Amino acid sequence: MPSSFRSHACGVISKEHLNQTVTLNGWVNRRRDHGGIIFIDLRDRSGLVQLVFDPSVCDATTMEQAHKLRSEFVIEVCGNVVARDQAMINPKLSTGEIEIDVASLVILNAAKALPFQLDEAEKVDEELRLAYRYLDLRREKMHNFLKLRHDVVFALRSALNDEAFYEVETPLLSKSTPEGARDFLVPCRLQPGEFYALPQSPQVYKQLLMASGVEKYFQIARCFRDEDLRANRQPEFTQLDIEMSFTNEEHIFSLMERVLGRVFGDVFNVQIPASFDRYTYKDVFHRYGSDKPDMRFDLEISQITDLFANSDLGFLKAVVEKGGSIGALCVKDHQFSRSELDKIVAKTIKDFGAKGLLYIRFNEDGSANSPVSKFLPEDFLQQAQAHVPGLTKNDTLLIIAGDYADSWTSLGRLRLYLGQELDLVDTKKLSLCWVTKFPLLEYDVEEGRYYSVHHPFTRPEEGWEKKDPAQITARAYDLVMNGEELGGGSMRIHESDLQEKVFSFLGIDKERARESFGFLLDALELGCPPMGGIALGLDRMIALMTNAPSIREVIAFPKTQKGICPLMQSPTVIDKEQLKEVFIQTRVRKAEDA
Numbered sequence: 001m002p003s004s005f006r007s008h009a010c011g012v013i014s015k016e017h018l019n020q021t022v023t024l025n026g027w028v029n030r031r032r033d034h035g036g037i038i039f040i041d042l043r044d045r046s047g048l049v050q051l052v053f054d055p056s057v058c059d060a061t062t063m064e065q066a067h068k069l070r071s072e073f074v075i076e077v078c079g080n081v082v083a084r085d086q087a088m089i090n091p092k093l094s095t096g097e098i099e100i101d102v103a104s105l106v107i108l109n110a111a112k113a114l115p116f117q118l119d120e121a122e123k124v125d126e127e128l129r130l131a132y133r134y135l136d137l138r139r140e141k142m143h144n145f146l147k148l149r150h151d152v153v154f155a156l157r158s159a160l161n162d163e164a165f166y167e168v169e170t171p172l173l174s175k176s177t178p179e180g181a182r183d184f185l186v187p188c189r190l191q192p193g194e195f196y197a198l199p200q201s202p203q204v205y206k207q208l209l210m211a212s213g214v215e216k217y218f219q220i221a222r223c224f225r226d227e228d229l230r231a232n233r234q235p236e237f238t239q240l241d242i243e244m245s246f247t248n249e250e251h252i253f254s255l256m257e258r259v260l261g262r263v264f265g266d267v268f269n270v271q272i273p274a275s276f277d278r279y280t281y282k283d284v285f286h287r288y289g290s291d292k293p294d295m296r297f298d299l300e301i302s303q304i305t306d307l308f309a310n311s312d313l314g315f316l317k318a319v320v321e322k323g324g325s326i327g328a329l330c331v332k333d334h335q336f337s338r339s340e341l342d343k344i345v346a347k348t349i350k351d352f353g354a355k356g357l358l359y360i361r362f363n364e365d366g367s368a369n370s371p372v373s374k375f376l377p378e379d380f381l382q383q384a385q386a387h388v389p390g391l392t393k394n395d396t397l398l399i400i401a402g403d404y405a406d407s408w409t410s411l412g413r414l415r416l417y418l419g420q421e422l423d424l425v426d427t428k429k430l431s432l433c434w435v436t437k438f439p440l441l442e443y444d445v446e447e448g449r450y451y452s453v454h455h456p457f458t459r460p461e462e463g464w465e466k467k468d469p470a471q472i473t474a475r476a477y478d479l480v481m482n483g484e485e486l487g488g489g490s491m492r493i494h495e496s497d498l499q500e501k502v503f504s505f506l507g508i509d510k511e512r513a514r515e516s517f518g519f520l521l522d523a524l525e526l527g528c529p530p531m532g533g534i535a536l537g538l539d540r541m542i543a544l545m546t547n548a549p550s551i552r553e554v555i556a557f558p559k560t561q562k563g564i565c566p567l568m569q570s571p572t573v574i575d576k577e578q579l580k581e582v583f584i585q586t587r588v589r590k591a592e593d594a
Contacts, residue, residue, distance in 0.1 A: 289412020
């Protein structure tokens, strides 16, 4: 057992503590035996300090115990702070000028051989790291992620408190409503056969809080969505959730610019613009093929449909005649080899959704080098220059044709790929912008119905009544950071008749609307104020600012891309008695029955 509580944290010991006796607790980070004298790097969350077990200082029992020490043993030591020899000073450590001459040692807990060495964790399969996440989190890098996350949350709370916001918690056991992704369902023992749903977001609750007169609400909210996973998705995640009454887009933009300016300055020591550039959805999609453009590099899409209106290239001419579009990326200052171009063509078709990719390289004399060169006029470079800004000799055009939305989406993905492959991205640059005026609805051809681009409570732009549903613009906005959607929001519908009309666009009739959202429709009829809000992905913000490869790195206990927690080995099969208590029977189909 420990003889006394530690007097200092490991990482704070310095020359100021010379000749003092200190008591330290921590983990054995590294052990070195130098001919009878044993050196131990002791670690706690504050940092490292070097311990010296010298037979001239320690008694025989202490030295015997010191010889047993191995990585990740938990120990307590008591000893004297002494200066290191000048030649042994480690400038990389805050404690590098001193060491501890240990007088006594208590092994608080031994450690078996580790499933992986902490200093080699980056080389270990991620699933093994997650199975022993508590070991993974002992690493300085991972600890720093947790500390940074704490600092960001603390700064956000402080900034929003200064803006007169209330932090209000909303329920995790809620009602299943048709809002987008599939719900996670929770059976209710007290109401047999009925279920709660875990909230995909606090959306309806924060609107109800505005109806309650709260006026300024925020929450560090846990959200749950049963959807396909990838690097930036988890079944459970955290967002900063904000809602305001009597507001508009300008107020929300200004608020977020102030709050983020403070957080980025205080936590990351990064100065960001006082206001962010703004673009419409239509503009960024046309220029970048994406609604979350990475503006840390140039390379915009050029509309070149008219260039091939009278072309001898039948497949391109056919696209034009069918009302399709032809777009191009102009790559400068890079001489592609044939193998590079073949690789890009294959990847564009396989991974980026295009039916094909045509490349045209321009030689020093201005002639075109392409699989279709013989179909191009001699002055093709001059003709193309009228459609592609900045096009010159030695440049390469990468061309995709077809339906506008599909072709531009493929070009956008190709643009991001080229940005990485050709090292075009300025990774030291921080790019923040607002994207506005999204479509209110998107049409699913397979299901023959409209879906909300944001959510069913998004307010349409004025004049929506005179437009076809596909042409209605939403008072919605996204905050984009380095090519990732950091957050999104909208002005909300606060009138029940308009809300019912939007529900009808989505195929939700009055009866179903009343069944799913009756509580909200009632609130809208009982003096609900105009309102708007935004939600920012907290996990994504930390991942972006730390250049983490995925949000799993910055979440304490994440799931894999299959939604599994290797540490807790969940989800798991529940025994029949537990299921019986909640009135559930299960039947898992075997492969031979499928």
